[in-house]
Amino acid sequence: MTAINIYHFMPDKLNLYGDIGNIIALSKRAKWRGIDVKVTDVKETAGLKLSEADILFIGGGSDREQAIATTELFKIKDEFKAAIEDGVPALTICGGYQFLGEKYVTPDGHELKGLNILDFYTESKTERLTGNIVIESETFGQIVGFENHGGRTYHDYDTLGRVVSGFGNNDTDKKEGIHYKNLLGTYLHGPILPKNHEITDYLLKAACERKKIAFSPLNDNIVEESAKKVIIDRLLADQ
Numbered sequence: 001m002t003a004i005n006i007y008h009f010m011p012d013k014l015n016l017y018g019d020i021g022n023i024i025a026l027s028k029r030a031k032w033r034g035i036d037v038k039v040t041d042v043k044e045t046a047g048l049k050l051s052e053a054d055i056l057f058i059g060g061g062s063d064r065e066q067a068i069a070t071t072e073l074f075k076i077k078d079e080f081k082a083a084i085e086d087g088v089p090a091l092t093i094c095g096g097y098q099f100l101g102e103k104y105v106t107p108d109g110h111e112l113k114g115l116n117i118l119d120f121y122t123e124s125k126t127e128r129l130t131g132n133i134v135i136e137s138e139t140f141g142q143i144v145g146f147e148n149h150g151g152r153t154y155h156d157y158d159t160l161g162r163v164v165s166g167f168g169n170n171d172t173d174k175k176e177g178i179h180y181k182n183l184l185g186t187y188l189h190g191p192i193l194p195k196n197h198e199i200t201d202y203l204l205k206a207a208c209e210r211k212k213i214a215f216s217p218l219n220d221n222i223v224e225e226s227a228k229k230v231i232i233d234r235l236l237a238d239q
């Protein structure tokens, strides 16, 4: 059976707040549809065949881990950009999202080079943007998650959504994340995918379309009625 190949970059370094749960959510929702999944943990990039990847995933990490991971990922930045431009679905979280830009400036003014795949940058402050977050997305509806970052990201690309409660990309413009072709970047941990199956299915559907694998809907009534709605209602009531 044809499988969906998920490339999980630097899982030993970039896995804050259970980001591995995103891989589990992708795998489960594919398997519930009878679609096979193969997860490749990419700890070093030598010999990597990026053209075989159907979904790319990068989780979040501390500034220290981020610096190590950037050095490794920098080696494949041109192939990574080409994959994104070609429409390969990708999800990048927090530190992983910050990587996509030109640079990440730490609170003490130290500059970590980004992969420069997209035209934005991030600067960090010691005061962190932390807590639960709710956003409203035209593509995905209401999205809930958890954020904890010093980085403030600024850009004019399409976003994942508008912040209803919490911070998002920074503490001023109420934008959250980035949506470019089939790439999603976001500050939402939680992890985001188990809490927001619409995003999981967006990534899977895009991968299936590219690979000409049939993609069927799942019955999500139970999910709809579950924790997500309770959390969102409570967060909005507390405002």
Ligand code: GLN
Residues within 6 Å of the ligand: 016, 059, 060, 061, 062, 063, 066, 093, 094, 095, 096, 124, 148, 149, 150, 151, 152
């Ligand atoms: N080091 C980054 C920041 O603090 C990313 C943190 C994260 O991935 N949660 O902004």
